[in-house]
Amino acid sequence: MIIRLTSGETRNRLQAIGKLVDHPRELLFSSAGYVRRELQRHFAERDRTPNRLGGKRTHFWGAIRNATQMGEVTDRQAEINIADPRFAQRLYGGTITAKTPWPGSGLKLLTIPVDPRAHGRRASVFKRETGLQLIFLGGPKGGELAAFEGGPDLTTIYICKPSITQEPDPNALPPGDALEEAAKLGAEDYLATQIQADQPS
Amino acid sequence: MTTLLLLMAMISIEPLQDAIDKLSQRTPVGSQLRSADWAQVPLALRERAQFSAGVQSAAVMNRIQTGLLDVLQQNRNEFGALSDRSKFIAELAKIAEAEGLAPKDPALRGRVTDITSEIRTGLIYRTQTEMAYGYTNWKAGNDTAALNAFPAWELVRVEERVKKRDWLTRWQGAGGRLYGGRMIALKTDLVWERLSRFGTPWPPFDFNSGMGVEDVSRRECIDLGLITPQTRLAPPAAGEDFNSRVEATARGLTNAELRSLKDDFGPQLQVQGSKVQWESRTIADVARGADPAPLSIQLVSQRQAAALKDITGQDLDRYEWSVDKSALDHVINQHGDAARETSRGQLPVNLADLEGLPQALLTDSTFRSVPGDSTRFEVIYDLPDGGEALSLWEIRPGRGLKKRVSLVSVRKYMNQAPHVTAVAGSPAPHVRNVPGILNITPEQARINPNV
Numbered sequence: 001m002i003i004r005l006t007s008g009e010t011r012n013r014l015q016a017i018g019k020l021v022d023h024p025r026e027l028l029f030s031s032a033g034y035v036r037r038e039l040q041r042h043f044a045e046r047d048r049t050p051n052r053l054g055g056k057r058t059h060f061w062g063a064i065r066n067a068t069q070m071g072e073v074t075d076r077q078a079e080i081n082i083a084d085p086r087f088a089q090r091l092y093g094g095t096i097t098a099k100t101p102w103p104g105s106g107l108k109l110l111t112i113p114v115d116p117r118a119h120g121r122r123a124s125v126f127k128r129e130t131g132l133q134l135i136f137l138g139g140p141k142g143g144e145l146a147a148f149e150g151g152p153d154l155t156t157i158y159i160c161k162p163s164i165t166q167e168p169d170p171n172a173l174p175p176g177d178a179l180e181e182a183a184k185l186g187a188e189d190y191l192a193t194q195i196q197a198d199q200p201s
Numbered sequence: 202m203t204t205l206l207l208l209m210a211m212i213s214i215e216p217l218q219d220a221i222d223k224l225s226q227r228t229p230v231g232s233q234l235r236s237a238d239w240a241q242v243p244l245a246l247r248e249r250a251q252f253s254a255g256v257q258s259a260a261v262m263n264r265i266q267t268g269l270l271d272v273l274q275q276n277r278n279e280f281g282a283l284s285d286r287s288k289f290i291a292e293l294a295k296i297a298e299a300e301g302l303a304p305k306d307p308a309l310r311g312r313v314t315d316i317t318s319e320i321r322t323g324l325i326y327r328t329q330t331e332m333a334y335g336y337t338n339w340k341a342g343n344d345t346a347a348l349n350a351f352p353a354w355e356l357v358r359v360e361e362r363v364k365k366r367d368w369l370t371r372w373q374g375a376g377g378r379l380y381g382g383r384m385i386a387l388k389t390d391l392v393w394e395r396l397s398r399f400g401t402p403w404p405p406f407d408f409n410s411g412m413g414v415e416d417v418s419r420r421e422c423i424d425l426g427l428i429t430p431q432t433r434l435a436p437p438a439a440g441e442d443f444n445s446r447v448e449a450t451a452r453g454l455t456n457a458e459l460r461s462l463k464d465d466f467g468p469q470l471q472v473q474g475s476k477v478q479w480e481s482r483t484i485a486d487v488a489r490g491a492d493p494a495p496l497s498i499q500l501v502s503q504r505q506a507a508a509l510k511d512i513t514g515q516d517l518d519r520y521e522w523s524v525d526k527s528a529l530d531h532v533i534n535q536h537g538d539a540a541r542e543t544s545r546g547q548l549p550v551n552l553a554d555l556e557g558l559p560q561a562l563l564t565d566s567t568f569r570s571v572p573g574d575s576t577r578f579e580v581i582y583d584l585p586d587g588g589e590a591l592s593l594w595e596i597r598p599g600r601g602l603k604k605r606v607s608l609v610s611v612r613k614y615m616n617q618a619p620h621v622t623a624v625a626g627s628p629a630p631h632v633r634n635v636p637g638i639l640n641i642t643p644e645q646a647r648i649n650p651n652v
Contacts, residue, residue, distance in 0.1 A: 005212065029350035033416055039212075040415065044359045058286065059327075062360040066334040066413070069217055070341045083217040083334075085275050085283060099280040121319065122291040128298075129311065129319050173212075189420040190350060196423065196430035 005035065010180045017187045020194070024075045027190050032070065032078030034186030035179050039080065040065050042174040055119025060086070093168035098161075107140055109160040118157050126157065136160070219340055220333035221273050227251040228479035229262035230469050242462070244400045245451035246470075249479055253325055256316050258300045264293055269329050290322045297322075324409060331405045335413075339403035342388050342416070348434045351416035353427055354393070356384035356406075359413035368412055372396065380425045385417055387427060389437060402443055452476050468497030468521045484555050488529040495525040498559045501606060505568075512570040512578050515596055522562055522594075523605040529555060532611045548613040554584055555611065558592070577609070589616045 014031060021027050047061035064087050071079030089096070098108040113119050118126050123134055123145055132147040134157060142161045146154040173179070230250040232239075239247060239254060251266045270276075271284035278284070297303070297317040304315050311318045341347060342354075356372060358365075372384045375395035379385075386392045393402035404413045422428045439445065454462070454475050462470055462477060471480045473494060480497060487496045501509070501520045509517050532550050536542060539549040561582035569579040571593070580592045593609040 023346065023349070025346040026350045029346045030418065033347075033351050033418070037416055040359075047360055059360050062411075063286075063330070065359055066331055067217070069334065069337050070347065071213055071215075073346065079213055081213050081215055081217060083215060083220070083273075085214060086285065088214050099282040100278060101280070120287060122287045124291050125287070125294060125319050128294060128317070186418070189418055193419045193423060193430055199430075 005176070005179050005183065007180060010183055013184055014187050017191050020191060022194065025073060027187055028073050028075070028078040029070070030190035031183045031186035032073060032080055034182040034189075036068060036070060036080050038174055038179055038182040039068050039082075043068065046171070051119055053113060053116045053119045055113070055116035058120035087172065089166065090169045091172040093166045095163055095165045097163040105136075107160075109138075109140075109142065109162055110164060111145060111158040111160055112164065113157070114159050115155065115157045123158060132157075134158075216273060216275050217334070217337050219337040221270065223336045224251075224266070224269055224273060224329070224333050227266060228469075228481040229259065229266045230466065230479060231257040231259050231262050232465060232469075233257055234465060238465075240398075242465075243450035243454070243477070245447045245449075246462075246477065246479065247399070248401070248447055253316065255314065256297075256302070258297070258302060260300055261293070261297050261302065261316065264296045265325060265329070268293060269326070269333075272326075272330065273333060286323075286326055289326050290319055293322045293325070294319065328405060328408060332399070332401070332403075335403035335405060336401070338414070339388075343436045345435060348388060348436060349419060351388075351418055352422045352432075352434050353385050353387050353417035354414040355417050356396070356412060357415045358411055360411035362409070362411040366407065366410060368410075380427070385425065385427065387422075387434070389434070394443070451478065467500045468523075471497070484524060484529070484558060485552055487524060487526055488533065488552055488555070490526050493526060495523045495605065495607065497605070498522040498524065498562060505562075508568050509578060512568055513575045513596065515575065515598075517596065517604075517606065520596070520604045520606050522559075524555075524558065524608040528608045528610065531609075536610070536612055542613070546614075548588055548615065550590070550611050550613045554588070554590055554613055557582070557584060557590075558608070561590070583616060584613070587616050589614050 018024050018027055043061045043065035047059055047065065050057065064082065064084055067082055067084040067087075069081050069083060071081040073079065096110065098110045101108050111123050113121070117130060121129065126132070127134055132149065134145040134147055135154065136145055137143050138160060140162075142159075144156045144160055145158040146156045149155050226249055228250060230252045232252060233255060234242070236254040239252060251262055253262065253265065256262060268284070268289040272286070272289060276284050282288075294317045303317040304310050309315060311320065313321050313324065315321055342351065356368065356377075369384070372392075373379070375392050377384055377386055377392045377396065394400060397406040398408070399406070406412060419428070423430055428434070436442065452475065454477060459472055459475070459477065463472065469480055471478050471494060482492060482496055484496065486492070499522055501517045501522060506517045506520075509515070532555065533552070536547070536550045542549045561580070566580050566582040569581065571577040571579065576596050578594055580594060582590050582592070584590055590611055590613050592611045594606050595609050597605045597607050599605060
């Protein structure tokens with residue numbers, strides 16, 4: 001999957017600058033590098049927001065930042081790679097369907113944490129870490145995994161569904177114009193250093 | 202100047218090959234060593250080892266390696282579910298528990314020293330994936346064009362932590378300079394290696410630190426005085442670069458250093474002269490013959506040494522089980538032909554039968570003496586296809602690190618065939634292809650109806 005970032009206007013601007021420099025690949029590194037830095041700062045900022053459940057942090061957005069790397073850069077084009085498939089789900093949304101059958105029952109259900117202690121944890125890890133036994137209430141079309149915690153009432157830990165549909169996250173990427181601006185600024189800053197280098201010291 | 206640019210800054214959600222390659226270079230190594238002990242191991246070995254402090258289990262180390270590769274390669278399981286952090290943690294914890302690695306004392310459970318705990322498995326995942334991505338960033342950033350577009354890095358906080366280390370003091374202690382209070386240095390500066398607990402010039406620089414690097418542009422570097430407008434940067438020349446320095450740490454080791462490493466890692470370490478590397482070859486690799494050095498499988502265990510002393514009268518403490526290409530060639534050439542082996546009342550031996558040797562030596566294989574020969578003995582083990590292998594081994598008391606029990610030959614029979622016992626009684630149970638002489642008769646072979 002490839003997301004193209006630069007509009008016609010930005011491309012024209014970069015082409016014009018590209019004609020002025022000795023090292024067009026460096027220019028593209030600079031331009032794409034500014035875009036990458038914008039992306040990384042955006043992801044780092046998002047990582048500062050705790051998860052909605054209030055559970056232990058898994059630093060999802062920090063991992064996305066780490067996975068944001070420069071790809072191939074030639075004299076003609078530059079690529080930035082966000083090497084984490086979970087990002088595509090955030091960006092575009094879509095339906096996730098349970099694929100792996102549960103051991104024993106063979107049920108195919110997603111386990112969606114609703115208890116903060118279950119955030120980022122599979123049910124087996126939850127059981128090991130908390131020592132609580134999980135009880136499944138439901139059937140092939142869904143249900144919940146719940147636990148007794150000393151009292152007579154069950155606490156719901158996970159909701160179980162065959163599939164869920166997630167909406168796209170409108171803030172997965174920084175605003176498009178911020179990325180365009182970063183691309184232009186990267187090229188213009190690089191051009192400025194080349195003009196400086198050509199001036200007698 | 203005449204190049205027409207068609208710039209398309211693209212974002213592509215693909216696996217990173219450099220990160221995958223970096224991780225693939227690691228050999229799973231089990232050891233009791235704690236983190237502080239591992240820090241004393243040459244960097245060349247650490248960089249090529251998949252290890253985790255205090256974890257000896259080969260099954261756990263292999264799972265760490267394959268699990269991380271599954272994530273980086275964006276692999277899916279047989280049902281089509283994507284590998285991810287939570288799957289890695291759940292499966293690793295399960296394997297570690299099955300290996301009996303959960304602390305017996307409940308008070309020690311759930312701590313970072315408990316390999317079955319989420320905190321430990323999560324730390325392994327975080328550190329290893331960050332290292333793989335950190336290396337990718339470092340490698341791409343040291344390309345000539347990248348180096349001149351972004352000559353420096355700034356050390357920045359990329360994730361919040363409840364308890365933060367004092368990175369400013371650590372930065373200055375590593376020889377780092379401040380630019381307007383910012384921790385910035387050229388990418389080629391040795392401060393990055395000195396800053397790192399792991400000795401590598403890329404992040405992470407410590408466990409669970411939340412710190413990372415951010416590119417500093419050419420313009421900022423000029424403004425801050427790190428470079429002049431005329432400065433042209435080049436990656437370090439071969440021989441002076443980080444990789445060359447790392448390789449040098451595994452060469453020219455003293456005998457005492459080699460012995461110490463060998464004590465810690467046993468046959469997992471291959472010693473060639475004064476150079477060491479991890480043993481990543483398999484029996485199939487040795488059979489193919491790319492590397493003539495014998496393959497050490499494992500140390501003779503105390504239990505095995507005691508049993509073998511009864512049989513041979515020799516003390517095999519610190520000996521290694523070993524196979525070499527000449528023995529494997531002999532087995533395949535002399536005992537791999539179906540027609541000839543059938544005429545001997547045996548089954549043909551193939552490479553898959555030999556690949557089972559390391560596992561056989563770990564489990565309940567049977568040892569048997571060779572009458573009149575205290576330098577040789579037999580090991581009998583079951584094969585997954587229902588066959589039974591009789592292998593002949595020779596004690597080779599070399600000096601120092603080269604005390605080996607070496608494979609001589611292997612024959613294969615149907616499991617439980619009476620002729621295995623019959624053969625054992627022969628004076629020279631290792632097979633030589635002597636024309637006209639059969640170790641057993643075809644009639645004996647037909648005792649088992651499956652032959």
